[in-house]
Amino acid sequence: xxxxxxxxxPEAPAQTPLAVYASYKLNQMGYETTIVSxxxxxxxxxxxxxxxxxxxxREDIDRTLEDLxxxxxxxxxxxxxxxxxxxxxxxxxxxxQTKAIALIFSRDGAEVEEFVDMVASSTxxxxxxxxxxxxxxxxxxxxxxxxKNFEIEE
Amino acid sequence: xxxxxxxYLQQSDDYKVLAKNSGVKECYKIIETESDELIHVNPGDKIxxxxxxxxxxxxxxxxxAEGTILITYTKPCHGTAAIELxxxxxxxxxxxxxxxxx
Numbered sequence: 001x002x003x004x005x006x007x008x009x010p011e012a013p014a015q016t017p018l019a020v021y022a023s024y025k026l027n028q029m030g031y032e033t034t035i036v037s038x039x040x041x042x043x044x045x046x047x048x049x050x051x052x053x054x055x056x057x058r059e060d061i062d063r064t065l066e067d068l069x070x071x072x073x074x075x076x077x078x079x080x081x082x083x084x085x086x087x088x089x090x091x092x093x094x095x096x097q098t099k100a101i102a103l104i105f106s107r108d109g110a111e112v113e114e115f116v117d118m119v120a121s122s123t124x125x126x127x128x129x130x131x132x133x134x135x136x137x138x139x140x141x142x143x144x145x146x147x148k149n150f151e152i153e154e
Numbered sequence: 155x156x157x158x159x160x161x162y163l164q165q166s167d168d169y170k171v172l173a174k175n176s177g178v179k180e181c182y183k184i185i186e187t188e189s190d191e192l193i194h195v196n197p198g199d200k201i202x203x204x205x206x207x208x209x210x211x212x213x214x215x216x217x218x219a220e221g222t223i224l225i226t227y228t229k230p231c232h233g234t235a236a237i238e239l240x241x242x243x244x245x246x247x248x249x250x251x252x253x254x255x256x
Contacts, residue, residue, distance in 0.1 A: 007230075008230050009231035010231075011231065038229070038230045038231065040231065061230065065198075065205050066205065082233070083233060084178075084228050084229065084230050084232070084233050084234060085230060086178075086209075087197075087207050087208050087228050087234065088207055088228065088230065090197055090208070090210070091197035091198050091205070091208065094197040094198050094210065095197070095198040118209060121209075122197075122209050122210055
């Protein structure tokens, strides 16, 4: 079973630790996990995990989009903290047509509501949302709960 | 037709940027206002060989007299832009066929 973690712009401090943590959790659940991001977000990941202990595969967001087909992944997990990240998540969701989780966070509660509305009105993804920016804990706690619904069945 | 939108935008100067560093919904409004004709496509559908990124239904504007189309262009760190770029007449025929009728 293959999982994709889709990242947005790396300017939100909570994004990189959440990406590493989500990759660790999905690997433990038995998924073959790939993180898809722009080059800036990818370089942050490379520095965090130089020996690829947690991040097994990493791909470029534009190149992946170009060749992506329905069914390429069994789970899409997107980190959504900007308008552009919501649009990328919705687009990847519509191409893959697979199970999906949107991790929506921002320092601004109104933005969280706006991004939840964008994702909920365009996908059937499970939405995990919290007001968070520097501190990833509020969204991490909710992610742990949500992932229980995506265990790989034997 | 093989077409890289990013390369085109970097190497050409015959397109107009109607909005940049914006939100996707604001860009949709601009496309709706500035276009003589509108079609709609799904996220990930390819226009001129490039996948469109956005919320469904994604508007694509057509200004036949100018020979241009209006589309959105999104990058993770720069938000969404609305751009108007020239296309061949034959391309307009295939673009119109992509309309999902939203």
